[in-house]
Amino acid sequence: MVTNAMNSMTRRKLLAGIGSTTLLSSFLLPFDKNAAAQSKPGSGQPAFIAARREAGELFSVAVLDPNGTLLFSEKLENRGHATTISPDRKKAVTFARRPGHIALALDLETFSRQQFFTPPQGLHFYGHGFFSPDGALLYATENDYENERGILGIYDTRESYKRLGQFDTHGIGPHEALLMSDKKTIAVANGGILTHPDYPREKLNLSTMEPSLVYLDARDGRLLERVKLPAEYYQLSIRHMAEAGDGSIWFGGQYEGNPADSISLVGKHSRGNEIVFSAPPKTFSHMKQYIGSVAASRDGKRIATSAPRGDRIAIWNSLDGNLLEIKELVDAGGVAASPDNPADFVISDGMGRIYQGGELLYQNPDIAWDNHLTSL
Amino acid sequence: MPSLAPRLRLLAVSLFLAGIFQNGLSAQEPLPQPDFAPVVKQMVEHSVLPGYQKLITAAMTQGRVLETLCQAPGPEQLQQTRDEFRNLVIAWSAVEMYRLGPAISDNRQERLFFWPDRRSRGLKQVEELISQQDPTALAVEDLRKKSVPTQGILALEYVLFGRGSENLATASADNFRCRYGVSITQAITRTADEIVAEWKNPDGFANLLYNTGPENPTYRNDAEAMQDFLRVISENLQSSRDMKLANALRENPAASKAKLAPFWRSNLTLVALQADLTSIRQLVEAGGLTKLAPRLTSSLDFEIDQASQVFVEQLKKPQSWSALTKDPASHKRLSYSLIPLAGAQNIVADLLPEYLGLSLGFNSLDGD
Numbered sequence: 001m002v003t004n005a006m007n008s009m010t011r012r013k014l015l016a017g018i019g020s021t022t023l024l025s026s027f028l029l030p031f032d033k034n035a036a037a038q039s040k041p042g043s044g045q046p047a048f049i050a051a052r053r054e055a056g057e058l059f060s061v062a063v064l065d066p067n068g069t070l071l072f073s074e075k076l077e078n079r080g081h082a083t084t085i086s087p088d089r090k091k092a093v094t095f096a097r098r099p100g101h102i103a104l105a106l107d108l109e110t111f112s113r114q115q116f117f118t119p120p121q122g123l124h125f126y127g128h129g130f131f132s133p134d135g136a137l138l139y140a141t142e143n144d145y146e147n148e149r150g151i152l153g154i155y156d157t158r159e160s161y162k163r164l165g166q167f168d169t170h171g172i173g174p175h176e177a178l179l180m181s182d183k184k185t186i187a188v189a190n191g192g193i194l195t196h197p198d199y200p201r202e203k204l205n206l207s208t209m210e211p212s213l214v215y216l217d218a219r220d221g222r223l224l225e226r227v228k229l230p231a232e233y234y235q236l237s238i239r240h241m242a243e244a245g246d247g248s249i250w251f252g253g254q255y256e257g258n259p260a261d262s263i264s265l266v267g268k269h270s271r272g273n274e275i276v277f278s279a280p281p282k283t284f285s286h287m288k289q290y291i292g293s294v295a296a297s298r299d300g301k302r303i304a305t306s307a308p309r310g311d312r313i314a315i316w317n318s319l320d321g322n323l324l325e326i327k328e329l330v331d332a333g334g335v336a337a338s339p340d341n342p343a344d345f346v347i348s349d350g351m352g353r354i355y356q357g358g359e360l361l362y363q364n365p366d367i368a369w370d371n372h373l374t375s376l
Numbered sequence: 377m378p379s380l381a382p383r384l385r386l387l388a389v390s391l392f393l394a395g396i397f398q399n400g401l402s403a404q405e406p407l408p409q410p411d412f413a414p415v416v417k418q419m420v421e422h423s424v425l426p427g428y429q430k431l432i433t434a435a436m437t438q439g440r441v442l443e444t445l446c447q448a449p450g451p452e453q454l455q456q457t458r459d460e461f462r463n464l465v466i467a468w469s470a471v472e473m474y475r476l477g478p479a480i481s482d483n484r485q486e487r488l489f490f491w492p493d494r495r496s497r498g499l500k501q502v503e504e505l506i507s508q509q510d511p512t513a514l515a516v517e518d519l520r521k522k523s524v525p526t527q528g529i530l531a532l533e534y535v536l537f538g539r540g541s542e543n544l545a546t547a548s549a550d551n552f553r554c555r556y557g558v559s560i561t562q563a564i565t566r567t568a569d570e571i572v573a574e575w576k577n578p579d580g581f582a583n584l585l586y587n588t589g590p591e592n593p594t595y596r597n598d599a600e601a602m603q604d605f606l607r608v609i610s611e612n613l614q615s616s617r618d619m620k621l622a623n624a625l626r627e628n629p630a631a632s633k634a635k636l637a638p639f640w641r642s643n644l645t646l647v648a649l650q651a652d653l654t655s656i657r658q659l660v661e662a663g664g665l666t667k668l669a670p671r672l673t674s675s676l677d678f679e680i681d682q683a684s685q686v687f688v689e690q691l692k693k694p695q696s697w698s699a700l701t702k703d704p705a706s707h708k709r710l711s712y713s714l715i716p717l718a719g720a721q722n723i724v725a726d727l728l729p730e731y732l733g734l735s736l737g738f739n740s741l742d743g744d
Contacts, residue, residue, distance in 0.1 A: 053738060081744060097744055098744055127744060148495075175744075196494055198492075198494065198623060198636070199492050199494070199619050199623070200618070202492065202615075202619060204492060204494055206483060206486060207483040207486045207487075207523075207524045239744075256480075257480060257481065258477045258478075258480050258481035259476075259477055259480070259594050260477045260481075260581060260584055260593070260594050261481075262593070285593035286593060286596065292739055308737065308739035308740050309740045311740075330737060331737025331738060331739050331740050332739070333738075333739030349737075349739070350737035350738030350739045350740065351737070368737075368738035368739075369738075369739075370738070370739070371739050371744060
């Protein structure tokens with residue numbers, strides 16, 4: 001069995017030969033739990049939620065307070081993926097990782113499990129979702145695998161997550177979806193990759209992928225706009241995204257073509273315009289053609305993108321699109337807006353660490369934080 | 377799928393037999409990181425490149441035999457052509473696992489082997505092309521511009537073994553179906569040629585693997601190059617076990633779905649699976665991993681041998697692959713082979729990387 005400690009050691013060893021660039025900041029972080037932040041106001045209140053792997057290949061979702069203290073955790077049958085928080089911050093829902101069939105609703109007031117729920121027969125979750133502005137509805141990205149189409153399932157949060165209906169995402173493989181700040185528009189990242197539970201995680205249409213960014217009317221699911229990538233980027237699966245302060249959508253992709261191809265991985269789209277890549281392909285060398293998470297800072301002026309295979313976090317200026325810095329951090333997957341600093345981010349990694357403002361907030365080498373981190 | 381718990385128990389038994397639990401792997405410290413550069417180079421030069429070269433040769437031979445059939449159709453010529461297809465499948469299975477740069481580029485892997493073909497989308501295109509007698513499919517340049525499922529090994533399998541293929545023995549000389557088959561063999565040759573060229577090119581993929589470092593955008597060090605080879609072996613074992621075998625066998629003979637495995641039409645499913653396993657053994661040996669990690673590679677060999685024995689024993693039976701999956705005794709034996717295959721994958725995916733100091737982070741593996 002591979003241990004986390006082993007992972008940590010060998011990955012650090014692997015990084016030994018990596019050179020630094022002018023933008024590559026040495027992310028000098030304490031490795032001692034004692035160096036974690038002192039007690040802050042609001043401790044005892046939920047601040048961060050993320051899925052994790054515990055020792056013995058057990059999976060769970062954990063809720064931490066602002067000091068990084070574990071408030072409670074709930075077991076998951078299999079690996080979890082992303083968590084979404086209700087607008088009143090009283091509920092959270094964690095989705096199973098693709099092709100999972102389970103979502104877990106948590107009560108953040110009583111620190112307890114509310115319920116598990118599943119999509120109807122013939123569907124599975126893709127791992128992301130969001131609440132309606134009043135918290136009454138939950139939307140989840142799903143695979144209607146027999147009909148080979150992506151959908152947004154709609155659930156009634158006040159009626160035990162009863163299925164109410166669904167919207168077509170107008171593309172295959174919807175992954176992350178969000179409600180934009182106008183509260184009227186849903187943005188969906190259609191990854192473009194066809195999968196079926198008969199062949200778990202096998203990509204069935206690599207030669208004919210059509211990733212897209214889609215905008216839907218939140219009231220009725222009407223298609224407002226569908227944007228495709230340039231033809232030469234047809235194998236860049238758009239997976240994760242965040243809305244910047246100016247209303248533009250920033251996305252991160254995962255490339256399915258030749259690993260030696262030179263490819264931009266992060267782009268930006270404003271309604272009615274073409275997609276613009278944030279930087280030339282050279283900027284993304286060493287990111288291993290894989291962006292794991294995208295988050296906007298609370299002030300909306302910065303975007304963070306993680307590249308766990310390349311052991312890097314990139315921070316972007318969302319206004320002018322410029323790259324601000326690249327941090328080197330082994331197996332860093334989760335990025336979320338910092339509750340403390342409106343311009344900063346919180347970062348989690350596969351070695352059980354969470355960083356905030358360059359400080360170690362949490363560390364437990366027996367666990368691995370999964371791909372996404374959500375802050376309240 | 378059969379339930380997991382009994383399988384895990386059997387996997388533990390299998391690993392015990394393979395000597396892994398017995399000798400206590402945890403008591404063995406990982407190696408100081410070995411020099412992976414020669415291992416990677418030997419794998420490329422002694423296994424990958426010769427493998428593709430054999431595929432090119434097999435496709436060309438298949439093309440020549442098909443030409444003979446086209447010129448003088450007859451039952452014997454058809455049988456010879458079908459027999460030759462077996463060699464092509466074995467040659468393909470030896471390189472199927474190398475889903476690395478040159479095979480991924482320009483959808484070459486899918487051009488050679490469009491599988492799984494859920495909903496028979498690719499098959500329908502092949503059927504339509506034959507029924508329409510599309511003359512543009514007879515020129516290899518034009519065929520390669522068509523959709524990828526129409527130009528690979530499974531398209532050729534349909535030509536030689538699919539509905540209406542028996543007419544190849546009685547049809548007129550130079551009939552469309554036969555000429556299309558020749559065109560496919562040329563397309564396979566071209567695609568494999570391109571893959572070899574992209575490996576060998578001075579700026580090609582082998583060069584990337586041989587010259588790792590901070591300036592190399594794909595491989596920062598030799599360990600990453602080595603990891604990629606272990607990854608493709610692991611993925612190949614997983615594909616053989618879960619997607620090809622377990623998916624077809626299901627819980628019991630009545631529930632089995634033989635056609636979910638590739639090469640059921642030509643009854644070469646087990647031949648292909650056996651060749652997949654042989655190719656893993658050859659790669660491990662060619663790279664010198666047997667010297668770097670003797671105990672683990674010996675355990676891997678044991679697990680592969682266990683599965684291989686089942687395939688060989690079932691191949692001796694007169695029944696077709698489809699009939700074997702419906703026969704209780706054969707189904708039981710084939711289901712047993714899933715256990716050593718799981719053991720083999722565990723060694724390649726977890727134990728070998730740990731021993732060699734190559735384990736990847738949780739999110740790096742497949743964060744989604």
